[in-house]
Amino acid sequence: MKKYAFYLILLLLAVAFPFYIDGYLLHVFLTIFIFMTMALSWDMMLRTGQLSFANAGFFGMGGYVSMVTVSSLEIDPLLSLIFAVVFAAAVAFILGLPVLKLRGIYFAIVTLALAHVFEVIAMNLEITGGSTGMVLPEAIFGGDMQLLYWLVLGMALLTIGISEFFARSRMHYAMHSIRNDELTAQASGINVSRTLIIVFVTSSALQGLAGAIYVQQYAFVLPESTFSLDYLLLPIAMALVGGTLSTAGPVVGAIFLGLISEYLRLIMPYGHLLIYGLVIAVIILFMPGGIYKPVRNIILNRILNLGGAS
């Protein structure tokens, strides 16, 4: 019971945030929630044992779809988010049918290449503004930070909800047994390709949504910055730092690295991505489980004496 009360307080705090803090900090948390969505959706795919590098691609695609629909159909930016999600999900479904038959390094390379294909397409089409990108006259909600914050928070909560659903339902067993031993999973009646498609489409749709909201926040797209390596690198670093294959890990990692990255940006405006690269390498080499579980155990055992560690 204590646990749920704790989560409820956290949730209320997060919802009430805009009433207490100023513009800059709000912006920091907004960014953190967007990257949290990216980190969690990347982790979902990892739970099935597939390392995807396409998240930045779907992020950029969602951003572009949202921009194009707003500028050419002149619809409300909020409505364009739906287009972005549906488009990303549809592309993920169509591409996923063949691509998800690949495993290991093949899947990783093809997803890496796909992300670049999306960028090249955005750069060469006329409707997307080519290499100069596009600008909209107004940001989403007319630039209202509070509404935007709640929208982004809602997206992050939705992602956490989906992630928990994957972790608690029958999907959990399907995903984890595919990762551990695909042949056994198949033999015990798990529909491997259906499970993979569901997870891939879900995570890509979430990434498309994150990209669409992020782009609408600033009301402009540019091929290099919308498809930037940041949206691939940071989420991976966050999930790894927190601890992969769980909901809590990427969430904690996103908050932790998100706050640190703001500080780093202040003291090291140039090349702060270096730290993320180092973090990824060091975590893989020395602490493959991430920081969340060990830190949580220390807090639960030593400080609170609850003894509820696993």
Added chain:
Amino acid sequence: MKISPQRSKLYLLLLLIGIVILGFWSPRALIFGLQRGSLYALIALPLALVLGIMDILNLSHGELLTVGLYLGYVLAINLGLDPLSSIIPVFVALAIFGGVIYMIAIKRVLGGGHLNQLLLTFGISIVLIESVNIIWTSRPRNIHVDYAGQSVEIMGITTGSYEFLYIFAAVAVFLLLRLFLKKTKLGQAVFAVGQNPKGAKIVGINVDFVYLFVFALASGLMGLTASIMLPRVSIFPETGNPFALISFSLVAMAGMGSINGILFAGISLGLAEAAVNSIPGYGGWSDIVFFGVLIIVIMAKNL
């Protein structure tokens, strides 16, 4: 995943037909494609070597090229060394650099599964890009030497003469590597480890040393290529990125880890790119050729 002899003959025939058609349609694209294709093959070779022998896909492959380019740049600017005469120092420096990376990081994930290997080399690649970014900033840099800018006329087509060096270097490196793998004791040990690491260990081969050697050699070869292409590219922290992706496509096309197929795959892709490039108005799409081929080839082989 090795290509059978009959099929490789078929591929070779297709390539020859492609060359003839392209030669009639646009001789300029043919020459340009051959030059670029050799360069691509030269860059992809070390990746294939590491993948074939160590079974590791090195995502920091392109960044080794970037480091080599900057090293050549520093030697040229600070010591006045000509890019071509800096081949040996850059080769040695990069080989040592690769060896250090192997000892610090790669060695620890050799048995750790593809996921950790990919993520680790991805992390290394970011560290290298950003270190270069901090040291030299993101300003593009160029080295000018007179002989690299010259052009030559062949059958009425004017083309850069320096680029023919790519073809020569690619063929030379491939022949030397083959000779090394077949004729020397160390080369045979490398080959054996690539075939079966456990078996190699049992017959007394120092597998750990072979891995170190292969990674260092691959890094050194990247340094060699970097010195050769130095006068003809603009150097910035992300220079290596597109070449890394091209290398992935070549390796995928040649069959994972196959060294012989790389030259063939490189030239095919170089020609395909040059052909798309020569269609007026569609030059920007030529990047997609690689990724398209990469995706199609991987899909075709795995389905």
